[in-house]
Amino acid sequence: MAIFTIDDVEKTFKSGDVSEKILKGVDLALNEGEITALVGPSGSGKSTILTIAAGLQKATGGQVLFEGKDMTQMSQEEIRKIRSSEFGFVFQSSHLVPFLTVEDQLLLMLDVAETKLNKKQQKQEVSKVLDLVGMSHRKDAYPSSLSGGEKQRVAIARAIIHQPKMLFADEPTASLDSKRSKEVMEIIRNLTKTLKITTLMVTHDEEMLPYADRIVMMKDGLIE
Amino acid sequence: MQMAWKEVKKSKMKFLILGSIIFLVSFLTFIISGLANGLSEDNAALIKNVPNGQFYLNEDAKQTYNLSKIDVDQQDKLLADYNGATAMSIQMGFVNDTEDKQHSVAFVTSTDSELFPNVKDNEVVLDASLKDEGIKVGDILTNNQFSGEFKVVGFTEKQTYSHAPVAFISMKNYQEIYRVMEMQTVFIPGSDSPDSIKGLESFNNKEFLNTIPSYGAEQMSLNMIIWFLVVISGMLFAIFFYMMNVQKIGLYGILKAIGVKTISLFSMMWYQMLLITAVSLVLSVGLSQVFSMVAPAGMPFSLPLETSLLLSGVFLVIGFIGATISGFQIKKVEPLQAIQQGEM
Ligand SMILES: Nc1ncnc2c1ncn2[C@@H]1O[C@H](COP(=O)(O)OP(=O)(O)OP(=O)(O)O)[C@@H](O)[C@H]1O
Ligand SMILES: [Mg+2]
Numbered sequence: 001m002a003i004f005t006i007d008d009v010e011k012t013f014k015s016g017d018v019s020e021k022i023l024k025g026v027d028l029a030l031n032e033g034e035i036t037a038l039v040g041p042s043g044s045g046k047s048t049i050l051t052i053a054a055g056l057q058k059a060t061g062g063q064v065l066f067e068g069k070d071m072t073q074m075s076q077e078e079i080r081k082i083r084s085s086e087f088g089f090v091f092q093s094s095h096l097v098p099f100l101t102v103e104d105q106l107l108l109m110l111d112v113a114e115t116k117l118n119k120k121q122q123k124q125e126v127s128k129v130l131d132l133v134g135m136s137h138r139k140d141a142y143p144s145s146l147s148g149g150e151k152q153r154v155a156i157a158r159a160i161i162h163q164p165k166m167l168f169a170d171e172p173t174a175s176l177d178s179k180r181s182k183e184v185m186e187i188i189r190n191l192t193k194t195l196k197i198t199t200l201m202v203t204h205d206e207e208m209l210p211y212a213d214r215i216v217m218m219k220d221g222l223i224e
Numbered sequence: 225m226q227m228a229w230k231e232v233k234k235s236k237m238k239f240l241i242l243g244s245i246i247f248l249v250s251f252l253t254f255i256i257s258g259l260a261n262g263l264s265e266d267n268a269a270l271i272k273n274v275p276n277g278q279f280y281l282n283e284d285a286k287q288t289y290n291l292s293k294i295d296v297d298q299q300d301k302l303l304a305d306y307n308g309a310t311a312m313s314i315q316m317g318f319v320n321d322t323e324d325k326q327h328s329v330a331f332v333t334s335t336d337s338e339l340f341p342n343v344k345d346n347e348v349v350l351d352a353s354l355k356d357e358g359i360k361v362g363d364i365l366t367n368n369q370f371s372g373e374f375k376v377v378g379f380t381e382k383q384t385y386s387h388a389p390v391a392f393i394s395m396k397n398y399q400e401i402y403r404v405m406e407m408q409t410v411f412i413p414g415s416d417s418p419d420s421i422k423g424l425e426s427f428n429n430k431e432f433l434n435t436i437p438s439y440g441a442e443q444m445s446l447n448m449i450i451w452f453l454v455v456i457s458g459m460l461f462a463i464f465f466y467m468m469n470v471q472k473i474g475l476y477g478i479l480k481a482i483g484v485k486t487i488s489l490f491s492m493m494w495y496q497m498l499l500i501t502a503v504s505l506v507l508s509v510g511l512s513q514v515f516s517m518v519a520p521a522g523m524p525f526s527l528p529l530e531t532s533l534l535l536s537g538v539f540l541v542i543g544f545i546g547a548t549i550s551g552f553q554i555k556k557v558e559p560l561q562a563i564q565q566g567e568m
Pocket of ligand 2: 046170
């Protein structure tokens with residue numbers, strides 16, 4: 001069953017008089033609980049379709065259906081609500097909040113997602129998730145004192161702590177060496193499988209492909 | 225809110241700098257305001273201590289009390305008609321003390337009144353500041369326009385006029401020194417909407433203060449400095465928060481991407497602004513009150529707590545506006561840009 005459907009999505013960027021059609025009618029259906037890897041040459045539009053799907057930018061044509069509802073017709077506020085409670089994000093950089101400890105980063109996400117947990121439950125949830133990503137021992141550390149791989153693990157924890165339905169990841173391992181990349185991918189795979197999170201992930205790295213359930217190739221603004 | 229506080233804790237230096245700038249500017253503003261107020265007291269305590277009412281000057285006097293003469297018959301009628309009305313005159317002059325040292329004073333005389341000490345002929349009541357110049361009760365003072373002598377019978381607190389201590393004398397003595405029968409002005413207390421009186425022009429207390437030469441100009445320049453400082457501090461706020469926000473554009477983008485509301489980002493900034501400003505203002509109000517207690521006696525300085533609190537309120541409002549204006553960038557931040565801008 002497809003929980004998320006991208007239907008004939010187009011995106012045209014205009015700068016001045018020049019307009020360039022980057023996405024030329026992308027169709028893609030994501031099955032619940034599956035990890036879909038999106039691969040393809042640089043500039044083919046992978047990040048663009050991922051951010052449109054994640055509600056971070058608007059398509060110029062087509063539909064994006066999440067649980068049957070068309071996100072292209074929603075208001076900014078409706079999309080924000082979905083992003084905060086139903087989606088999780090991991091990017092090439094971890095983008096952690098510099099002045100919050102690892103634990104506080106996750107508590108913040110629980111607040112933003114408006115989960116109905118009290119303070120104590122929130123803390124329990126945080127320590128549970130930190131265990132899952134193997135970062136419990138650094139819960140009081142600030143991002144500046146973490147290694148790249150550790151940061152990325154915290155970013156993953158932040159992306160899934162509020163138990164979203166969807167996880168969007170754009171080259172989550174690109175800043176990591178091969179060993180760390182594999183660790184991070186293991187974590188992503190284990191978490192999304194246990195929590196039944198549907199994942200769309202862009203990657204350049206062939207070594208990451210075995211972790212996906214499905215591989216989709218993109219070229220020149222189209223799915224092949 | 226917690227997030228706002230955690231940032232303050234983590235970036236102590238940044239907020240300490242902002243705080244000390246606000247502290248310094250507000251402290252300077254309080255000090256100047258204390259001086260302005262002190263000078264104004266020094267210049268016109270005599271008039272400022274009078275309850276609200278109307279001062280009537282002769283229409284021909286061109287709004288200068290020095291040139292005003294109220295007809296004696298009209299004066300009698302006004303004093304009879306209005307309860308508490310007082311006719312009075314002020315002239316700058318000198319007295320010589322027992323050692324023949326000259327002291328500049330403002331001679332003030334009035335009809336019997338509760339507002340001013342009632343002085344018998346050949347007696348004088350002086351502002352207490354003359355005590356510091358060695359004059360005591362019982363001293364005999366002279367004036368070269370005056371045939372008799374003044375005996376000092378008492379002192380009053382804080383009665384100054386045109387930066388000179390006031391000397392209250394009887395009407396008869398005054399009329400002799402200045403060779404004039406008429407009084408300059410009639411004061412009628414309490415009338416908010418002044419009765420128009422034929423041949424006379426009315427001034428409320430504030431308007432009358434401005435007829436004092438130098439008072440208006442002096443207060444205007446000082447007030448201008450004060451408002452300048454207030455505006456500058458507003459701009460400092462705006463610039464400082466602007467720079468801080470620019471640094472944080474990426475962060476704001478990420479927070480927006482994960483679904484933080486724009487209004488929460490604004491509240492975070494407001495909370496920080498209020499926290500920093502409140503702490504700085506408490507310090508500078510406190511310190512300026514201490515200063516007002518230890519200020520040297522000769523320094524005209526007067527800073528009532530209400531004035532500091534009022535100015536503090538203005539600072540808070542200005543800071544809020546400054547921070548909010550600079551916060552418009554937050555509104556414009558696109559989450560996507562931030563994500564694409566690599567590691568923070
Ligand atoms: N905001 C934008 N304005 C104009 N052009 C853009 C914008 N964003 C992306 N593009 C263009 O769209 C094309 C696709 O970009 P996109 O980032 O989706 O590629 P990608 O497949 O993710 O590439 P890579 O593998 O290098 O990350 C590129 O040619 C890029 O220059
Ligand atoms: Mg990309």
